[in-house]
Amino acid sequence: DYSVVLTNVTKIFDNEFTAVDNVSLKIEQGEFFSLLGPSGCGKTTILRMIAGFEDPTSGSIMLNGKNIIGTPPNEREVNTVFQNYALFPHLNVFENIAFSLRLRKEKEEEIRQKVMNMIDLTRLNGHVEKMPSQLSGGQKQRVAIARALVGKPTVLLLDEPLAALDAKLRQHMLVELDTIHDEVGITFIYVTHDQSEAMSISDHVAVMNEGEIIQYGTPFEVYESPVNAFVANFIGETNFFTGTVEKVEEEYFMLDTGRFGKIWFYKDMEVKIGQVIQVSLRPEKVKVTKEKPITPQGIKINILEGTVDETIYLGSQTKYTIAVGNHYLQAFKQHVRYLLDEVIITWKDRVYVWWFADDS
Ligand code: ADP
Ligand code: MG
Secondary structure, three states: OEEEEEEEEEEEEOOOEEEEEEEEEEEEOOOEEEEEOOOOOOHHHHHHHHHOOOOOOEEEEEEOOEEOOOOOHHHOOEEEEOOOOOOOOOOOHHHHHHHHHHHOOOOHHHHHHHHHHHHHHOOOOOOOOOOHHHOOHHHHHHHHHHHHHOOOOOEEEEEOOOOOOOHHHHHHHHHHHHHHHHHHOOEEEEEEOOHHHHHHHOOEEEEEEOOEEEEEEOHHHHHHOOOOHHHHHHOOOOEEEEEEEEEEOOOEEEEOOEEEEHHHOOOOOOOOOOOEEEEEEOHHHOEEEOOOOOOOOOOOEEEEEEEEEEEEEOOOEEEEEEEEOOEEEEEEEEOOOOOOOOOOOOOOOEEEEEEEOOOO
C-alpha cells in the first residue's frame, strides 16, 4: 500500500519558473523516505504541496488512496517539522506540544495523556515546564517533532530538521529519529541536501536535481548503481573515466583506458563499439600498492602505474590522490594491517593503482 503518490506533479511559479518538473513518486506506507538533492532543486516545494501550503500547477497527489488536491492543510493527515523549529516562544514545552489538541478542544485529561506520551517518545522528560529559550537546539527539535506527531498524522514531513545542529548532535538525532519512526510506524518523508544523512536512515531515496527526480531506489542502489554522473558525484565521491569502447566481451568492456565490467557502468547504460563513454569508479574500490598485484587465473583486473600526489589522513582511513599520466585518481585505504610486511605508502611514492574489472 502506498501512503503518498505523486503523479506527474509540476509546479511553476509566476508562470515562468519550473521549480518541480513532472515528478512521479510512490511512497510506501510506513517507510522512511528521503528526498535528496542540492539546495534549490525543489525539495521544499514538494513537501509544501504534500502538506497543502502550495497547489501543484498540474498533476495529482494522493494521500492514503485519496486525491487531496484542494483539501486544506489542516484537513490532511500530514504534519511538518521545519528546520527552524517554529516553536511558540511564549508557551512552555507542554503547551507547545498540546497546542493543536487545544485548538481541537480535546478534553484536558486526553490532552495530558497524549502530550505525556510524546514527551516519553521524544525523551523530553524533565523539560516539560521549560520555555523554548531554555532549551538546546536538539531539545527544541524534539519538541517540534513531538508537536508534529501528537495529532497522529499518517505522514510526517521533515524539512532539513537537523540542519541547524552540529555534526555530532546531528548523528545522534538521526539515530533517535530512526527509533521514533520505528515506534510510531507512520510514513516519514525526510528532506535533506546531506547525502550521508539520507543514506544512513532511509528505506528509499529519490535523488533530485533542478526540479526533476533523477533516480529512485534504495541507498544501496543509488550508491552502487547510479544512473548518471550527477548521481555518482552527488552521492559520495567518485572517479570518472572517459574512454572509447574498443571491444565488448561477454561481460567486460574494453575501453582505451582499461577493462571495466558491467557493474562500473551507469545503470541501464547502452554500450556500442566506437562509442565514447564515461564510467564511475568509487575511491574505496581502488587499491594502491607498491608491489604489482599478481593476477590469479580468471580474475580480471585493471592495473595502472602512478605517483602519490597527495595523502590526507582521515583517522580510520587515508585518502590518496594518485597522478596517473595527466589524470588524478582518488583512492581510500582503510587503516587495517592485513600483512606483516605491509608497506606504508607516502607522498611521491611510485605505486600501482588497481581494481577488479568486475567486482567490488
Ligand atoms: P529546495 O528545498 O530543494 O532548496 P525549493 O523547493 O525551496 O528548493 O525551491 C526550488 C526553487 O523554486 C528555487 O529556485 C526557489 O527559489 C524557487 N521557489 C520556491 N518557492 C518559490 C515561490 N514562492 N516563488 C517563486 N519561486 C519559488
Ligand atoms: Mg528546502
